[in-house]
Amino acid sequence: MATPTKIHLTPETVGVLNLKSQNSDTAAKASELLQENHEKHHIFFNQEGFHNHIVHHLLTLYGLGASTSQIERAYKDNANYQRRPVPVEEKVVEDMHNPSNFKKYLGKEKYYHDFLIFFQTEMEKKGWEKVFQEYLFAGTEQANDIFGRMYAGFLHPIIHLGFGIEFQQPAIMCEAIAQACAHDLWTSKYLFSVEEAVNSNLPKGIKTIPQLLDEIKADKKLSSAAHWSDANKIRDGILIRAPSEMRSIASQFSCTPKNLKEKTVEMTNSAIYFTAAAQNPLKQVKFDFYYMHCVNSSIFFPTFLSLPWLSEENKVRLLNFKVWLDLAMYASRASPELLLDEISTYVPAKLPAETAATNGQGSMKDTEWPGIFERFFNYPDDGHAVKLGRAVANGERVSKEYENEEWCKIKGFMWEKIGNMVIDSVEDSGATWARSVGFPEAWEEYEDRPRRAQL
Structure with a gap:
């Protein structure tokens, strides 16, 4: 026990x-x-x-x-x-x-x-x-x-x-x-300041997360507030040079007990969207190390929100804090352009048949995920890669009933594309993860495309 x-x-x-x-x-x-x-x-x-x-x-x-x-x-x-x-x-x-x-x-x-x-x-x-x-x-x-x-x-x-x-x-x-x-407390100070703004006279929950990502990108002061030289790009950049702008945009998201389930899926889908679509078309496919944590944490929120002893007020608060931090995280890497074509047109490094090693456990059951995960199982890292793969597969599972919603940017065949992108990127040459993908400096060490032969 x-x-x-x-x-x-x-x-x-x-x-x-x-x-x-x-x-x-x-x-x-x-x-x-x-x-x-x-x-x-x-x-x-x-x-x-x-x-x-x-x-x-x-x-x-x-x-x-x-x-x-x-x-x-x-x-x-x-x-x-x-x-x-x-x-x-x-x-x-x-x-x-x-x-x-x-x-x-x-x-x-x-x-x-x-x-x-x-x-x-x-x-x-x-x-x-x-x-x-x-x-x-x-x-x-x-x-x-x-x-x-x-x-x-x-x-x-x-x-x-x-x-x-x-x-x-x-x-x-x-x-x-x-x-x-x-x-430490610096993350808390930001989150509680947004909560205070939401609880004031500001409008509540009037925009979707993708809309707010676009607003962050369009706000020149906010999208340039983090500098490459900042030791911590949220603490020393966003919250020093554009705190009111960050708070103003983040406070336009809040959920309620009535839309908690849908907003949980929106958070999950959106975290995967800004993490997977933040690519440099001129360089190898790589995922941002910091954005990745927004995805890896998303998988737990349906579990948190299913706890019978947890009040609706606290379930709402758990999700709000997560989204407000995700928005600050997106801004902190210089708010890169989000390119859905990088996902939809991606050509996997290996054919599905090559990824279908299931150790005798059966067929792929009309999906590439078993083969993708077998590669993750054998990839030698500290767990970030397989966590990211699992969280993306979970995003597919929870997003299916919401694919017609405007905020649902990742859908259909894109899920397995992202799964392949993740395992291909970590198996590829160079550093495993990109760091702060909105900055040109983040891509200096990576090879120019095309590196892999197109299938």
């Missing part, structure tokens, strides 16, 4: 999207490796805050049906550069139980392990649902503080939380909220 300190997967806990069934042996091995990671590795593999992605990687592989050997190889590839957790300070954990003292530890990486133990203790006593109701969704000063931090670090805390809830693992949920507590 999974507990706040014990990871336990079963063949039935495979998440929202799986292409092959799992077995008890693979479940046991994945649980063992995740438990080792939980006990022996820090959530950040260095003191600069670079995230340990082992949980994300292994659960994605496991959920999609990867084999035991593929999961073991992925773990070994990424365990060797992790660091051990900082020793727990029992006095600190005890002090955290005093609400007036809790906040003095927030935002400090050195207290991550103390936060982890604190939340494990709380979940063992109260259960994970009540802990999140109290520490994330209560609307108190403390809960709002942690709620905002869930969106920090390019969405890593909320991605981690999503995996914990999707795969029913309280220990991973504890990692997620402890990670959030160790992050």
Whole structure:
């Protein structure tokens, strides 16, 4: 049984999207490796805050049906550069139980392990649902503080939380909220400022996300507010040089309980749209490393919004914050032109028959996804690639009933095109990801097209 300190997967806990069934042996091995990671590795593999992605990687592989050997190889590839957790300070954990003292530890990486133990203790006593109701969704000063931090670090805390809830693992949920507590506040300040604007006299929810992306692109001050030299292009660029413009545009999106399902799909489709369509036609196909996180986090929102104990108000808030951050993320990479033709006319590097390796698990069932994912399973990275592939496949699944909506930019045959684009791009030469694709400097190291022979 999974507990706040014990990871336990079963063949039935495979998440929202799986292409092959799992077995008890693979479940046991994945649980063992995740438990080792939980006990022996820090959530950040260095003191600069670079995230340990082992949980994300292994659960994605496991959920999609990867084999035991593929999961073991992925773990070994990424365990060797992790660091051990900082020793727990029992006095600190005890002090955290005093609400007036809790906040003095927030935002400090050195207290991550103390936060982890604190939340494990709380979940063992109260259960994970009540802990999140109290520490994330209560609307108190403390809960709002942690709620905002869930969106920090390019969405890593909320991605981690999503995996914990999707795969029913309280220990991973504890990692997620402890990670959030160790992050800083600048993302929160932006998000709460947009919420304040939405709750004022400004019109609510009158434009779609693609319309707002176009507005960001057209606003010369906002679209040029981030500079290539900025260490953090949202914090040091957008929120310094065009904060009011960013807030004004972002506050024109908000959802309600009545349109929550549709707006969740709009968020998902739009994140994939601005991530996949932000290509440089003169260079190799590559995906932006930062935009990718907007897509990778999108897959968890139907799970969040299905929680029966979570209020409609908090479900709306979860989605609003995600969209407002996505809009800032798009602006922060110099608001590149979004080229749907780059998707619709893309020629895959391999024929479908070449991607159809299913390890004896059956045919492609009228889709290229099994073959695409088999390539992801064997691609050696830290999990970003297969996470992106899974999130795109999920986008296809949830978008089908909305393809006639004006905001639904990605539809039909485009989904498998994007799946092929992702795996082709990471297998191709050069760096795996482009960084800040709206800037010419981001493309300097990549080869000119055409590199691959057209099929």
